[in-house]
Amino acid sequence: xxxxxxxxxxxATVLAATTASLLLSACGDQTAAGQGIDGSGAGAGAGAGAGxxxxxxxxxxxxxxxxxxxxxxxxxIKVGTDxxxxxMEFVENGKIVGVDPDVAAALGKHLGVRFxxxxxxxxxxxxxxxxxxxxxxxxxxxxxxARQQGLDxxxxxxxxxxxxxxxxxxxxxxxxxxxxxxxxxxxxxLCGKKTAVQxxxxxxxxxxxxxxxxxxxxxxxxxxxxxxxxxxxxxxxKAGGAVAGVNDYPVAAYLALKADGGNAFEVVGNQIExxxxxxxxxxxNPELRDALKAALAACIADGSYQKALDxxxxxxxxxxSANVNTGS
Numbered sequence: 090x091x092x093x094x095x096x097x098x099x100x101a102t103v104l105a106a107t108t109a110s111l112l113l114s115a116c117g118d119q120t121a122a123g124q125g126i127d128g129s130g131a132g133a134g135a136g137a138g139a140g141x142x143x144x145x146x147x148x149x150x151x152x153x154x155x156x157x158x159x160x161x162x163x164x165x166i167k168v169g170t171d172x173x174x175x176x177m178e179f180v181e182n183g184k185i186v187g188v189d190p191d192v193a194a195a196l197g198k199h200l201g202v203r204f205x206x207x208x209x210x211x212x213x214x215x216x217x218x219x220x221x222x223x224x225x226x227x228x229x230x231x232x233x234x235a236r237q238q239g240l241d242x243x244x245x246x247x248x249x250x251x252x253x254x255x256x257x258x259x260x261x262x263x264x265x266x267x268x269x270x271x272x273x274x275x276x277x278x279l280c281g282k283k284t285a286v287q288x289x290x291x292x293x294x295x296x297x298x299x300x301x302x303x304x305x306x307x308x309x310x311x312x313x314x315x316x317x318x319x320x321x322x323x324x325x326x327k328a329g330g331a332v333a334g335v336n337d338y339p340v341a342a343y344l345a346l347k348a349d350g351g352n353a354f355e356v357v358g359n360q361i362e363x364x365x366x367x368x369x370x371x372x373x374n375p376e377l378r379d380a381l382k383a384a385l386a387a388c389i390a391d392g393s394y395q396k397a398l399d400x401x402x403x404x405x406x407x408x409x410s411a412n413v414n415t416g417s
Contacts, residue, residue, distance in 0.1 A: 150201025152387065155380035160224065164202050166377075168193065169223035172208035173320045176343045176401040177229040180208070188339075189227045191397035192256060196384040198393070210317050212289030218371055219248055225370050225377070229257075229337060231291035232367035232416030242294060253367025254381045255415050257398075257406045260360030261292045264326065264334050264341040267355050271332045275358030281309035285322035285331035288315040292335040295362055327353055339403050365408070365416050378413065385411035 147153075153161060160166055170189065172178045178187040185206040193204035206227075209217060214226045215236070230236070232253035239250035265273050273279065276295070280303035286293040293315055300311035314331055316322045323344065326334040334341075338360050345354045370378040388394035389411060398404045 148201030150199055152199045152380060152383050153201035155376070155383055156200060156202065157374065157376045157380075160202060160377065166193075166197075166200075166202055166204050167222070167224045168204050168206045169214045169217045169226045170206050170208055170228040171211040171214065171318070172206070173318050174229055174340055175347070176339060176403060177337075178206070178227075188257070188398060188401045188403050189229065191400060192388070192394060193227060195388045195393040195397050196381065199384040199387045200380060211287060211319075212317070215248070215251060215369060218251065218369060224374075225368050225381070226251075227368050229259075229340070229366050230369055232365045232414065233291065234417050236369070237414055237416065242297070249372050251369040252372060252375070252378045253365070253369055253414055253416060254378060254385060255365035255367045255412050256385055256394075256408060257366040257403075258363055258408060259337045259339055259366060259406050260363035261295045261335060262338045262341050262356055262360050263358050264336060264344060264354045264356050265332065266326060266329065267352050269355060269357060273333050273357050276335065276361060279303075279311045279333055280306075281312070282333065283312040283314060283331040285314050285316065285325040285334045286336075287319040287322050288317055290319075291362075291364070292337060296335050323348075323354075333357075339406060343402075366406075367414075367416065382411045382413055 148161075170178050170185065172180050172185045172187075174187075176187050178185055178189045180186075185208060190204070190206055193206070197203050204227075207223065211228060214223075214228055214230070217223045218226050230253075232255050235242075235244075237250050237253065239246055239248035241247045261276075263273060263276050263279070265271065271282070273282075276299050279296070279299060284296055286296050293313070296311055296313050300313060304310050314322075314325060316325065319336065319340070322331075322334050322336075325331045327348070336344075338356075341354070341356050345351065345356050348354055368381055370381065385394065388397075389409070395404060395407055398407050
């Protein structure tokens with residue numbers, strides 16, 4: 090796990106710059122894996138560059154030549170995401186917006202292609218990548234050794250694994266109903282309590298690990314409720330069906346600030362297990378991986394990367410350099 094941890098600030102400071110609409114109002118727009126927002130399979134474009142998806146094979150962009158030939162010809166990098174995760178990626182006015190699409194747009198300027206985002210369920214994204222339906226996954230996905238090696242949560246081999254170009258750092262945190270009626274202070278207080286998470290995420294794993302610690306100390310296990318989407322987990326907490334949710338810090342902070350005008354949730358305790366988010370690339374596509382790494386380095390150098398994060402109040406999660414597979 091990367092050792093760099095985002096600086097903790099108050100919620101108002103962290104996200105004062107964001108003007109995006111409330112996540113819970115957009116969660117109904119999620120479509121099935123592999124489909125565009127309109128259900129046509131076209132996806133929602135985000136990015137810039139000479140490529141138009143019509144067979145363009147030339148560009149003046151400085152890193153265009155580093156891309157694989159098929160992507161140069163197409164002018165498009167197809168991106169799988171779960172667009173229910175404000176401020177990282179979510180649907181607004183029929184388009185996928187947020188931190189990840191804006192970082193992708195900055196990458197696209199250096200690569201000379203556009204990034205076309207398609208929304209699906211989170212736990213299907215790597216399968217979509219390995220099947221060739223998508224070129225990359227960019228969905229606030231934690232870079233972990235298990236994902237690099239293609240292992241499930243029981244350590245069993247389920248695929249070839251993926252490589253990650255790491256572009257963001259965040260930790261896991263607990264959020265509760267506004268007013269904290271159950272007086273939850275941290276993840277350590279969740280023993281024996283219903284806790285909502287999104288299935289297949291690193292914070293589901295964090296809840297499972299904490300549950301084992303509860304049992305080892307003679308306390309009841311956490312009653313973990315896993316949902317296909319993050320929006321469903323949030324709704325469960327909001328309705329009082331679960332006393333808390335576990336999520337990535339920038340998402341939980343955004344929820345606390347924006348949901349119901351700041352009256353639905355609050356974050357409790359500190360971040361734990363801070364680690365990198367990565368752009369997932371198939372193991373057999375090192376050319377694309379290295380092109381993305383070079384583009385990220387260029388965006389860091391020219392300031393467009395930091396600008397994209399700061400727009401959404403996520404600047405504290407910035408990485409200082411472009412690296413591959415730093416997760417553990």
